[in-house]
Amino acid sequence: MACPRQQTFCQALRSDFNANHWRGISKRKMYQMGAEKGGLMATLRLSHEQLPRDLKECFVSCSLFPKGHAFRKEEIIRVWMALGYLDGPGAGVQRMEDTGNSIFTQLLQRSFFKENNEAPGTYIIPEPFDELAEFLSSGEYFRIKKRSEFDDGPINIPERARHVYLDINDLARASGRLSRITNLRSLVVVGQISSGSQKSDLIQTLKELLIGMKCLRVLMVSEPLLADLPKLKHLRYLEIHVEENYGNASLPESICKLYQLQTLIRRFCGNKLSMPKNFKQLISLQFLETEPEAVCTIADIGKLTSLKVLHLRQMRSLRRIGEEIYGQDIPSGFPQLHELLFEGLRNLEEWFLPNRDIQLLPKLRSLSITNCGKLKGPQALPYLLENLPSVFIKNCPNIGKDYIRPSMTIGKPILKKDVECIRTSPVYCQKPASLKRKFADRSW
Known part of the structure; x- marks a missing residue:
């Protein structure tokens, strides 16, 4: 197996660069890259310098989070979108x-x-590269390591910091410096309030602090829930x-x-988390994920005209999905939704789908339903x-053979054209022999 340095050079050599690019690389000194000659960090920096600008920016942004x-x-990707790193012409x-x-x-x-x-389903930055990202951020992405409760000294934050990550119990000590950074773009507040904090x-x-953060684009908070969110x-x-379990x-x-x-x-870990009354006013909302232990009210979210991705997880008190969610008296529900996921809705029994006169989910491309043991397949499914x-x-x-057609895949999300036959118990797909080799190396 190749070592990280060998892998880095191999990736670099695969890139499509012209002769002038490589002449420039050959003239550089290793010490100009911030590392000793021949060192691993110099090798990694060389690999990073060859990246296009947008890849560099997106990679370094990950230094905001802990190793x-x-x-x-x-x-x-949604964070990159929020920070404007994916903007461009058109x-x-x-x-x-x-x-x-x-x-x-x-x-x-x-x-x-x-x-x-x-x-599975998540990613990390390999250890040598997370050090590189932190080095390259130069304080623009600043992570405050959790301090001892006995350490009550001030926390210094670089003036150039635009993205800050800290523990909620360090918020008071960092507030003086944070309040002077008027153009902060990201704030991540993690952890639970310790017994010694008010x-x-x-x-x-x-x-x-939030009142003064007029330029904030990304906000992640672990607790508490603010009774009012500044503009x-x-x-x-x-x-x-x-x-923490906060009840309702x-x-x-x-x-x-x-x-x-x-x-x-x-x-949210509690009994009930409710959406605000005028939730449908979020006209730009494209991605909604809700994952409480109990139930939340999601009435009229079908009226969100920009919503493209909806994930509903672990909502134990949700028993029915129908007009109250799609929106009453509307010709189209979820007009832009591309991806819909139901996961662990253990008490969901009814999913009402209107007739074809109602243009429900006209742009849906992906549907995932897992661990919904009581759900019966709706007639229009x-x-x-x-x-x-x-x-x-x-x-x-309860979603049985009566609802399955030969063009569908049950169990593993593969392309319809690659399906030869479907088996519903146990749940998985059979593939033609000619396709076994094609899918042999694919991880699901």
């Missing part, structure tokens, strides 16, 4: 998503990212992850005024599924 941080592809939403996917794939192929074996004081500190007119990415809670109504918000991810390129259904015993 070993696992991330999902779609989430990091940068429509679909074009930005395509650009993000291309950048991610290239970074993965060049070994700047790698699959995380401990959590919850009300930290809530107030966070609120005061953040440029905010595009909001993630709320509350691990509601997202603040002021969220509905975040008209530029593209991504909302909410994870075959009409919804018949033209979908990607369908994944697993551990849903």
Whole structure:
């Protein structure tokens, strides 16, 4: 197996550069790259310098998160979108998503990212490269390591910091410096409030800081839930992850005024987390993921005209999906939705699909339903599924053969044209012998 340095040079040599590029490389001194001659860091910097500008920017942005941080592809691409790294001439939403996917794939192929074996479906930055990313960020992406509760000294943040990551218990000590950074683009607040901290004081500190962050585009908070969110007119990415059991809670109504918000991810361990009344005013929202342990109200989200991805996970009290979610008296529900996922909806029994007169999910391309043991296949399900390129259904015993057509895939998301026959118990796909070799090296 090749060592990291060999892999780096091999990736570099595969790149399509002209003769002038390589002449320039040959004239550089290793010490000009910030490392000793022949050192691994110099090799990695050489690999990084050959990247196109957009790949460089996206890679370095990952230095905001701790070493070993696992991330999902779609989430990091959404962060890049929110920060404007995928903007360009004619940068429509679909074009930005395509650009993000291309950048991610290239970074993965060049070994700047790698699959995380401990959590399938996620990725990490290999150890040598996370040090490179931190080195190259030069303080623009600044991560504050968690301090001891006995360390009450001030926290210094570089003046050039535009993206900050810190523990919530360090918020008060960092507030003085943070309040002077008026053009902060990202704020990530993690952890749970320790027993020695005053919850009300930290809530107030966070609120005061956010009032001054007029340029903020990405906000991730672990706790607490703010009763009111300041006007953040440029905010595009909001993630709320509350691990402590707070009982019943509601997202603040002021969220509905975040008209530029593209991504909302909410994870909540409690009895009920409700959406604000005017949630449908989020006209730019494209990605919604909800993952509470219990239930949340999601009424009328079908009226979100820009929503493209909807993930519903672990909503134990959700028993029916119907008009109350699609929106009453509308000719089309989820007009732009491309991807729909139901996962672990253990008590979901009914999924009502209207007749063909209602243009429901007209642009849906991918449907995934897993671990929904009580869900019965709606009568109109075959009409919804018949033209979908990607369908994944697993551990849903009540969605039986009556709803399956030869063009569908059950169990593994492969292309329809590659399916020869379908088996529903156990759930998996059979492939023609001619295709076995084609798929032998593909991981699912």
